[in-house]
Amino acid sequence: MLALLVLWFGIDLPLVFLGFHFGYRKQGYSHPVRTNQIPRQVPDQPVYLKTIPCMLLAGILPFGAVFIELYFIFSAIWENQFYYLFGFLFIVCLILFVSCSLIAIIVTYFLLCAENYKWWWKSFVISGGSAVYVMLYSTFYYFSKLNIIGFVPTLLYFSYSFLIALTFWVLTGTIGFYAAYFFLRRIYGAVKID
Numbered sequence: 001m002l003a004l005l006v007l008w009f010g011i012d013l014p015l016v017f018l019g020f021h022f023g024y025r026k027q028g029y030s031h032p033v034r035t036n037q038i039p040r041q042v043p044d045q046p047v048y049l050k051t052i053p054c055m056l057l058a059g060i061l062p063f064g065a066v067f068i069e070l071y072f073i074f075s076a077i078w079e080n081q082f083y084y085l086f087g088f089l090f091i092v093c094l095i096l097f098v099s100c101s102l103i104a105i106i107v108t109y110f111l112l113c114a115e116n117y118k119w120w121w122k123s124f125v126i127s128g129g130s131a132v133y134v135m136l137y138s139t140f141y142y143f144s145k146l147n148i149i150g151f152v153p154t155l156l157y158f159s160y161s162f163l164i165a166l167t168f169w170v171l172t173g174t175i176g177f178y179a180a181y182f183f184l185r186r187i188y189g190a191v192k193i194d
Contacts, residue, residue, distance in 0.1 A: 032189035042116050049107075049114055051125060058103045059129030062172055065095045066130075067137060074141050078157070097175055100127045104176030105183045112184075119180065127176020131169030135161060 047053055069085075069092045076083035104127040108119045116122075138161035148154055 032185060033191065040115070040117070042118065043114070045111075045114055045116060049110060049116070051122060054107060054122075055126045055129030056132065057129075058107055058126050059131070059133055061103055062096055062099045062127075062130040063133035063137075065099050066092055067133075070134065070137055071141075074138070074145075077160075078141075078146060096172070100130075100172045100175045101179035103127055104180040108180040108184065119184075120177070123180040124173040124177040127179075128169035128171075128173030130172055131165045134168050135165040138165065 048057065069089060072083060072085060075081045104123045107126050108123050111119045111122060138158075142148070142154075142157060142161075146157070148157055
């Protein structure tokens, strides 16, 4: 307990103040275009660009990149098997990052073509849609591979699976948002404003 307190007050707390110092002095993001003071009304969107259907459609590709690796990870966590494919896991993570980035860029482009300028949270939620499939896969894994009996172990399994899916959603959503943001900065930076 003493070692944890030393780590917290000796390392974590000084790093928080150091990060605050550099973050406070950093300049804010400057956008390459001006925005209008009066927002336009967003026209009706097609069904495939609404949040839930788009999230479910766009989440298939990133999940398809990682679902085989999920089997090995779940086997290592829940069945006490040794996981030794870290090089392959790194390659799968790179494929996941690229697919999340491309999905977010494509969906954001379609949103802007449909005159929907509210892409900020949609790019985050839609590229994080593969977490729904991770949770569904963990449910499938529970009923097909595991032999867990009792309420408390089942609750523990689904709680950890939910935390894994939530972390996966935040990870893929963040990747998708930043990819869409840098893509839009790039294309709007190339537009000449007269």
